[in-house]
Amino acid sequence: MKKSRVILALLGTVFAASVAARDVTLLNVSYDPTRELYRDINAAFAAQWKAQHGDTVTIQMSHGGSGKQARSVVDGLPADIVTLALAYDIDAVADHGLLARDWQKRLPNNSSPYTSTVVFLVRKGNPKGIRDWADLIKPGVQVITPNPKTSGGARWNFLAAWGYALKQPGGNEAKARAYVQALYQHVPVLDTGARGATNTFAQRGVGDVLVAWESEALLAQQELGKGTFDIVVPSISILAEPPVAVVDSNIDKHGSRAVAEAYVKFLYSPQAQAIEAKNFYRPRLPEVSARYAAQFPKVNTFTIHDVFGHWRQAQAKFFADGAIFDQIGPGH
Amino acid sequence: MSRLKRQPPWSRQIGRVLLALVAISFLVLFLLLPLAVVFVEALRQGLHVYLSSIGQHEALAAIRLTLLVAAISVPLNVVFGVAAAWLMARFEFRGKALLGAFIDLPFSVSPVISGLVYVLLFGAQGWFGSWLGAHDIKIIFAVPGLVLATIFITLPFVARELIPLMQSQGSDEEEAARVLGAGGWQMFFRVTLPNIRWALLYGVLLCNARAMGEFGAVSVVSGHIRGLTTTMPLEVEMRYNEYDYVGAFAIATLLALLALLTLAIKTLLEWRYSDEIAAHAPGGH
Numbered sequence: 001m002k003k004s005r006v007i008l009a010l011l012g013t014v015f016a017a018s019v020a021a022r023d024v025t026l027l028n029v030s031y032d033p034t035r036e037l038y039r040d041i042n043a044a045f046a047a048q049w050k051a052q053h054g055d056t057v058t059i060q061m062s063h064g065g066s067g068k069q070a071r072s073v074v075d076g077l078p079a080d081i082v083t084l085a086l087a088y089d090i091d092a093v094a095d096h097g098l099l100a101r102d103w104q105k106r107l108p109n110n111s112s113p114y115t116s117t118v119v120f121l122v123r124k125g126n127p128k129g130i131r132d133w134a135d136l137i138k139p140g141v142q143v144i145t146p147n148p149k150t151s152g153g154a155r156w157n158f159l160a161a162w163g164y165a166l167k168q169p170g171g172n173e174a175k176a177r178a179y180v181q182a183l184y185q186h187v188p189v190l191d192t193g194a195r196g197a198t199n200t201f202a203q204r205g206v207g208d209v210l211v212a213w214e215s216e217a218l219l220a221q222q223e224l225g226k227g228t229f230d231i232v233v234p235s236i237s238i239l240a241e242p243p244v245a246v247v248d249s250n251i252d253k254h255g256s257r258a259v260a261e262a263y264v265k266f267l268y269s270p271q272a273q274a275i276e277a278k279n280f281y282r283p284r285l286p287e288v289s290a291r292y293a294a295q296f297p298k299v300n301t302f303t304i305h306d307v308f309g310h311w312r313q314a315q316a317k318f319f320a321d322g323a324i325f326d327q328i329g330p331g332h
Numbered sequence: 333m334s335r336l337k338r339q340p341p342w343s344r345q346i347g348r349v350l351l352a353l354v355a356i357s358f359l360v361l362f363l364l365l366p367l368a369v370v371f372v373e374a375l376r377q378g379l380h381v382y383l384s385s386i387g388q389h390e391a392l393a394a395i396r397l398t399l400l401v402a403a404i405s406v407p408l409n410v411v412f413g414v415a416a417a418w419l420m421a422r423f424e425f426r427g428k429a430l431l432g433a434f435i436d437l438p439f440s441v442s443p444v445i446s447g448l449v450y451v452l453l454f455g456a457q458g459w460f461g462s463w464l465g466a467h468d469i470k471i472i473f474a475v476p477g478l479v480l481a482t483i484f485i486t487l488p489f490v491a492r493e494l495i496p497l498m499q500s501q502g503s504d505e506e507e508a509a510r511v512l513g514a515g516g517w518q519m520f521f522r523v524t525l526p527n528i529r530w531a532l533l534y535g536v537l538l539c540n541a542r543a544m545g546e547f548g549a550v551s552v553v554s555g556h557i558r559g560l561t562t563t564m565p566l567e568v569e570m571r572y573n574e575y576d577y578v579g580a581f582a583i584a585t586l587l588a589l590l591a592l593l594t595l596a597i598k599t600l601l602e603w604r605y606s607d608e609i610a611a612h613a614p615g616g617h
Contacts, residue, residue, distance in 0.1 A: 027557060035574050062556045063570070076456030076465070077473045077555040096457070195573045223575040 085152025413490025447552025
């Protein structure tokens, strides 16, 4: 008797919640370290949409490893928008027909409204004297970076290291391979995701240097460090371009195309660009970057396109089963 | 039993003390210390912060969802558990051993695999995916998926508790009831159920604790939509990943309290009704 009443009450509250949130609901499926960013973005976008159209937009978030999130969307997670760590993961969704294969051309800047780059987070005072990529493979240095098989962020780290070695005087494929192999011998723990690696380094105190996105390093410094970590910018790094896209078949099913497209375009607006910069992502708009110049030192970067061609090629060459990472990763 | 014997030699007494010390330090190290950490971390910034992190919209939604999932899956498992135990204890049939093995299957399969199986069945690319999609029925990444995964994980708890008890009790009383003219349901409610009630409660308790605490299988089918498909264990992980350690441990205290409550009732049942709880129940003593 009592139990059935409890169930009814619970069903009632669930039902009531879904009725209240009926106006417009979007689901943004994102990767791990964007939680703080999209909390602010969503609030700003909802306010703007309300002011312009009078409708209440509720944006639901789902966070997880980028590859896993892509897989979930393929398996039916009803994402209106995907904001993932790398283009390859959205390609994987497009391969299943959920959005147009040329999705990356639909928005400016390769559909990446903000960027980041790979930097080093070291312990206060930089006791191991880490200045550049070469210092990571010195004896006695422990490097924390997640597993590129499971983490999108880790793939950018891997490619940044490869690109660095390739661009050294006399650099070639063999030397890059040797450098990256040496690097992974200095990695004591391979976490499955970027945030897990940050926790390993910052909370658990493992390792001398965390190879991380600048956004993640700045956030960790703010949230955990307050004077316990320094950021070291290497001589050259990769320009990480996390892409965004609307998921065509889902927005057509939900009837949410107008608001979903407005949402991804909003990410390029001056207001959103400032929020992105405040959340430690490098904005695209020059006038916003200028205001945050102190936070983002000038870095010499290369893009995926410059060095590796397309993400699909990089994925096949380095991270597919039996590819280079499997040949030279830890234990080799 | 040793009271009747002579005092054991001193060497044996030392051995006994040492054994007790090892056992206690194990308990402290692996159970009490982590439990203490949960509460200390949750209250690190004071009671006010603790309460406000539990009171957040997402936390309340996670608690509500966890209760909902348990409120659906535990009763269904009671029905299944009693039926399966009845079948196993009262009837001889071909494939009985196989049925027993199937009931135990969730114990031996990794929870992650249990979750993935449902994705492969009901996911958009799964066996029934296109049919479900065409009829706009959501299972995976929605409450039904969470319930399914939880039912699978907790399937053995009630049945495993009842089977040995019903086997050892035999069917004499039930047969007597039938001879005296009781109908099937009458016999069940007047004879069978009273005989197994404490063991059933015991099974429900364990089933409920697992249903609320399950992480792996639920994580796979959840989709992690904040405030919509995240149960309490998932919310704990999320908050930990967001550097919200107080929030993570605050929700963890609720799960810890649930565990302590379960433990207390379980101990009470074992102490008070040990005879009526199956003699061969797994972990029953």
